[in-house]
Each structure stands twice: as structure tokens, then as C-alpha cells.
Amino acid sequence: MHHFYYRDSELYVEDVPVLSLVKEYGTPLYIYSAQTIIDHYTRFETLLEPLDHLICYAVKANSNLWILKLLANQGSGFDLVSGGELYRVLRAGGDPKKCTFAGVGKTRSEIEEALRVGIYSFIVESEEELLTIDAIAKKLSIQAPVAFRINPDVQAATHAKITTGSEVNKFGIAFSQVSELFDKCSKLDGVFLKGIQIHIGSQIQQVEPFLQAIQKVLPLVEKARQKYGAEFLDIGGGIGIVYEQAIESGREDWWKERKESLTLAQYVESILPLVKPLGMRLLVEPGRVLVGNAGILVSQVLYVKKGGAKKFIIVDAAMNDLVRPAFYDAYHQIIPLREQLDPRMEVVDVVGPVCESSDCFAIDRLLPKVQAGEYLAIFSTGAYGFSMASNYNSRLKPAEVMVSGKTVKLIRKRESYQDLVALEEELT
Ligand SMILES: Cc1ncc(COP(=O)(O)O)c(C=O)c1O
Numbered sequence: 001m002h003h004f005y006y007r008d009s010e011l012y013v014e015d016v017p018v019l020s021l022v023k024e025y026g027t028p029l030y031i032y033s034a035q036t037i038i039d040h041y042t043r044f045e046t047l048l049e050p051l052d053h054l055i056c057y058a059v060k061a062n063s064n065l066w067i068l069k070l071l072a073n074q075g076s077g078f079d080l081v082s083g084g085e086l087y088r089v090l091r092a093g094g095d096p097k098k099c100t101f102a103g104v105g106k107t108r109s110e111i112e113e114a115l116r117v118g119i120y121s122f123i124v125e126s127e128e129e130l131l132t133i134d135a136i137a138k139k140l141s142i143q144a145p146v147a148f149r150i151n152p153d154v155q156a157a158t159h160a161k162i163t164t165g166s167e168v169n170k171f172g173i174a175f176s177q178v179s180e181l182f183d184k185c186s187k188l189d190g191v192f193l194k195g196i197q198i199h200i201g202s203q204i205q206q207v208e209p210f211l212q213a214i215q216k217v218l219p220l221v222e223k224a225r226q227k228y229g230a231e232f233l234d235i236g237g238g239i240g241i242v243y244e245q246a247i248e249s250g251r252e253d254w255w256k257e258r259k260e261s262l263t264l265a266q267y268v269e270s271i272l273p274l275v276k277p278l279g280m281r282l283l284v285e286p287g288r289v290l291v292g293n294a295g296i297l298v299s300q301v302l303y304v305k306k307g308g309a310k311k312f313i314i315v316d317a318a319m320n321d322l323v324r325p326a327f328y329d330a331y332h333q334i335i336p337l338r339e340q341l342d343p344r345m346e347v348v349d350v351v352g353p354v355c356e357s358s359d360c361f362a363i364d365r366l367l368p369k370v371q372a373g374e375y376l377a378i379f380s381t382g383a384y385g386f387s388m389a390s391n392y393n394s395r396l397k398p399a400e401v402m403v404s405g406k407t408v409k410l411i412r413k414r415e416s417y418q419d420l421v422a423l424e425e426e427l428t
């Protein structure tokens with residue numbers, strides 16, 4: 001089942017016409033489909049059934065409270081990278097005992113708080129961090145659960161800015177240093193080795209780099225289990241999604257023929273033979289694959305401008321709302337809310353109002369002719385969309401709504417100008 005489709009030439013999310021949401025909440029507007037997130041989560045859960053496992057949703061992909069609540073209700077754990085994410089998860093009713101905490105720069109207060117609430121495990125990224133956690137835990141008279149994040153030095157075949165598992169990246173403990181650190185760790189009273197983690201990057205569309213990374217660390221994982229009693233292997237997130245053909249107009253059953261480059265089923269089938277014989281608990285940290293295709297960003301066309309060499313569709317969303325195209329040259333499918341009766345197509349740049357040349361959503365894109373006042377939906381923006389939004393140019397962050405069947409929930413109001421200055425005015 002797919003929850004984004006055209007009916008009578010109008011775009012729907014689940015049972016709700018998008019135009020009705022835009023009229024109610026204005027633009028730019030993020031709209032999420034709850035059922036899409038539940039479908040993806042359930043599919044992953046079912047596929048992992050043959051193993052003792054825990055899905056830890058990567059909160060950074062989209063941290064709004066309703067998505068966290070939705071996933072917590074499904075039984076999901078959470079992969080955190082900051083005290084802010086921990087705070088959000090707790091506010092959403094997430095279980096701290098199902099939380100991992102990664103990141104190369106955890107502060108002392110973040111470590112203390114994570115220990116206080118009793119997270120499942122820290123994902124340790126350096127020796128200095130290990131010593132810091134040990135010292136803090138000892139002061140609190142507890143033993144902190146730690147997992148080593150190993151940098152397996154593999155190429156993840158994705159955008160250079162989102163690889164994490166190569167030796168030039170800042171992430172994880174260098175492969176060659178792991179054995180020595182196992183030893184040191186075993187001599188510290190404030191920590192115990194609970195697991196091993198790897199995460200090689202994001203938007204990965206082939207299974208090979210995942211397999212390569214797992215294969216490479218297996219001997220160290222075995223050692224961690226046998227010699228030091230480690231109980232889990234966490235293989236991170238990074239599974240890619242479809243951006244090019246997120247929706248097709250004209251047919252309601254378009255999605256049946258959609259080709260995904262790497263399905264969840266292929267991913268799980270390939271990794272199972274490697275990880276099952278370990279007899280350890282498997283953790284995964286998916287972000288994008290759970291929520292990426294569950295969101296759209298709707299924007300209104302402000303002006304159609306004929307430049308010297310190009311035609312520009314200027315919309316009311318900008319790089320502050322969705323930075324992926326500006327940041328990674330990322331492709332997002334863009335379609336009008338109403339299927340065009342006008343069959344004419346034209347090549348345009350879709351750009352926002354921010355004062356940066358990189359503030360664009362599409363370059364030289366073939367789109368149906370649109371006019372000022374019409375609406376465009378930017379697809380596959382459920383992951384790393386709102387969570388990377390900013391107030392650049394003193395623009396207001398957009399509203400977010402969640403659709404579930406016929407029900408619409410406003411999960412975040414659009415900011416006001418008052419919100420923009422509130423923290424500064426408090427001090428004057
Ligand atoms: C440690 C860690 N886990 C999980 C993720 C989630 O990645 P993705 O959204 O690609 O599944 C990331 C981001 O790349 C990450 O840095």
C-alpha cells in the first residue's frame with residue numbers, strides 16, 4: 001500500500017487531500033503519513049524476527065515528538081547523538097533502556113544525564129571518551145554500559161559528506177586500535193563492554209558495503225563476546241531510499257512497479273547469515289528508511305521569473321526549511337498538488353527566497369508549467385528535512401502535521417516573529 005497518491009487529479013496523503021491541509025495551515029508545510037512510518041517499522045520488525053533484536057530509530061532523521069511517540073508505541077528503541085535528543089525521547093515517552101548514545105563529542109553533562117536515566121549503552125568513539133565515561137560512572141558509583149564503535153575503513157559508495165566508516169572520517173575507533181582498547185577497558189571499574197557498533201554512512205543503496213563492514217569486524221566482535229562478555233552487535237543505519245520516483249502521477253497503483261535499489265528484505269536476507277551464527281543480540285539504527293518517504297514539504301509558488309539564461313520558479317520554502325539540495329546536491333522529486341491539465345512541460349530551476357545561490361530545490365528540472373499561487377510538493381522529505389531546518393535569514397521554521405487515515409494532527413505550529421526574538425528579549 002502506498003499512502004501518497006493522486007485521486008481525481010488531486011494529491012492525497014492517506015485519506016486527506018493535501019490542498020485542504022495547505023488551506024488550513026499555510027505554507028511551507030511538512031506533512032507526514034503516520035501509516036507509512038508504521039508500515040516501514042513493522043516490515044523491519046517482521047524481517048528481524050528470526051533474531052533477538054532491537055530497532056533503535058535514529059532520532060536525528062526526524063525528532064518531532066509525534067514521530068517519536070508513534071515509534072515508542074510500536075516498541076522502538078532510539079539511537080541518540082545529543083542530550084537534546086535524549087530529552088525529546090523521554091518527553092515522548094520513549095524507554096531509556098532501549099536507547100543507545102553515539103557521537104564523537106559527548107559532554108560531561110550529557111554523559112551524566114544518560115547514566116542517570118539508565119540508557120541501554122553508550123556507543124564510544126575514542127579512548128578519551130571511554131576514560132571520561134569511566135570517571136563519571138565511578139563518581140556516581142555505577143558501571144556504565146559501553147559499546148565500541150569500530151571504524152571499519154570501508155567505502156560506503158554514497159555522497160562524500162555522509163560517509164562515516166572510512167579512516168579519514170572522524171567517527172569510531174580506528175580498526176587497528178580496537179584490541180588494545182578492549183584490554184584497557186577491561187581494567188576500568190566504571191565501564192563494562194556491552195557491545196560493538198559500526199555505522200558506515202547514510203543513503204547506501206547496495207548491500208555490499210554493509211556486508212564488507214560486518215565481515216571485517218567479525219573477528220573483533222567474536223573476541224568481544226568470548227573474552228569480554230559483550231552481548232550485542234549494532235550494525236548502524238544507512239539504508240538508502242528512493243528519491244527519484246517517490247510518486248508517479250496518472251495511476252493510483254503506480255507504486256507497484258517502483259524499483260527500489262535496496263529493499264529492507266534484501267538487506268535483512270543478506271546480513272542474517274553473517275550475524276545469526278554469533279548468537280548475539282542485533283541492533284539496527286535506521287533513520288531515513290523509516291521516515292524519509294513518509295514526508296513531503298509543500299510550498300507555494302510566489303513568482304515565475306524569466307532570468308537572462310534560465311526560468312526560475314520562486315517558491316515560499318527555502319534552504320532553511322530543507323537544506324539537502326543545497327548541502328548535498330540532493331535530488332527530491334517535485335510535483336504540483338493538482339495534476340496539470342496543461343500538458344506543456346518546461347525546464348526550470350525551483351528556488352527559494354534565501355540570499356544564497358545554493359538556495360534551490362531543483363536545477364534544470366523538467367516540470368509541468370506552473371503559475372504563481374499554485375502549490376508544489378517536494379517529496380521524500382521526512383528524513384533530514386525539518387530536523388536540519390534553521391532560522392537563516394530570520395525565516396520562520398515551518399509547521400508540521402501528521403496524517404493518520406482521516407485524522408490530522410498539527411504537531412508543530414509555524415513559528416512566529418515573537419519566537420524568533422524570544423531568547424534574546426529574555427535578557428534585555
Ligand atoms: C550513528 C548513526 N546511526 C544511525 C544513523 C542513521 O542513518 P540513516 O538515516 O541513514 O539510516 C546515522 C546517520 O547516518 C548515524 O550517524
Ligand SMILES: N[C@@H](CCCC[NH3+])C(=O)O
Binds near residue numbers: 203328383384
Ligand atoms: N543529513 C544527511 C544524512 C546524514 C546522516 C547522519 N549521519 C542527509 O540528509 O542525507
